[in-house]
Amino acid sequence: MDTMLPSEYERYLFHEGSLNKSYKLMGSQIVTENKTKGVRFNVWGPNAKEIKIVGDFNNWNGKHHNMHKISGSGIWTLFIPNLAKGDIYKYEIYTYWGEVFQKSDPYALYSELRPKSATVIYDLDNYSWEDSNWQKKKISYESIYNKPINIYEVHLGSWKRKKMETHITIVN
DSSP: OOOOOOOHHHHHHHHHTOOTTGGGTSEEEEEEETTEEEEEEEEEOTTOSEEEEEEGGGTTOGGGOBOEEOTTTOEEEEEEETOOTTOEEEEEEEOTTSOEEEEOOTTOSOBOOTTOOOEEOOOGGGOOOOOHHHHHHHHHOOOGGGSOOOOOOOOGGGGOSSOOOOOOOOOO
8 A cells, every 4th residue: 555645535434424434544554655664643633733743662752753734634644654563652732822732542442551541553453353252142133123222311410520500590
């Protein structure tokens, strides 16, 4: 593959919310581009002024790893050669208001164990799934419409830490 840049059609589906396998495009993907093995990063940051990649591989200094914004899409991209499975990274996001945030990848396939929070580059293509018993059992199930279901309703206001007062003003 020459490049892993999102095509115009993929960008359209992504913005429409129907790019069903967006995890194969966004985040970090181990690829070979122009005969060089490395990692292609794609992240959506429509309101960012600048996004860099930081990690152990650059001493958490993104000076040389500035992402490029794909015009009109809000998607930022960068290919970094010689990175591999197990390397850790974060996105360093610069806002128009002068703030700088280091954020883990929302499309992470693997992350450091808390309290650490960096994203770990991972390759699903070589992952050994261990759910064959579940997959076989799932096929033999009868229709989901004949099975019990649990439905939960959560009132988000009840999860607030401080009690919220309600004021009602009636205007005639």
